[in-house]
Amino acid sequence: MEQTAHTSVDTRELSREEGRGLFDRQARRYLDMSGDEFLSKWDDGEFGDPDDRTKNPPGVMLLAMLLPFVR
């Protein structure tokens, strides 16, 4: 097996614009909606408890965890 050298860390710091892009990609991946649409629904309290699996798919909690990228 090839021995990889990952001891040095390459960290990327996203700009706010890139952060919004990340958020938008994940909203589309998990919930088939745009990031802005998610934020609008979030602000309106439409999701309620984000981890209530009787009401929300798993992606809602994952998007909630990414809010620091856009807020």
Added chain:
Amino acid sequence: MAGDNPYQAFVNFRDPLQKAISCVSKEAHVWALLGTNGYRPGEDHTLVPKTGDPVRLRGQNELDLVSQIWYRVNAAEGDRGPWKVETLAYSHGLETTDAQEVIAYQWHPGQGSRITYPHMHLGSGIGADLGILEKVHIPTGRVALEDVLRFAITELGVEPQRDDWEETLTGTQDKFEEWRTWHGSGPASP
């Protein structure tokens, strides 16, 4: 993890996670932060591998790793200071490549959920009818990223990407457990 300044505390928090991820991916060595403020004290930040996109895992099953850690850099006293990273929430999950959850380990006491204890989800990506199990939060203790990566390698057929993966995961997990301030059910709020 502690440091002499906020940035060093962040680096000491980030580097072991990066090293652990390297056990399953040669590509996921880019972690995303918001702007240049990923270590500004007193603010909430999220750390994710591969700029937030799922990390494709090589192996007999087609799986993606999705990991998110919500954290804050705080001033601290004594051995844990003068600056320390505090984990506020985590989610470490494995998905199918079409974004169906297989298993996810989460703790998110301050993110608007009534579930404040560490728990596990089983998802439709398992490929079986889970009935009510798909809706519930199965209690766990605090789960480290290394636990999930080790489980993926030893139980789910994920191919390790470095020869020393066992020692690497043991080493980074030992460091995590040395610095963590809680285990088991944990605090109901961060």
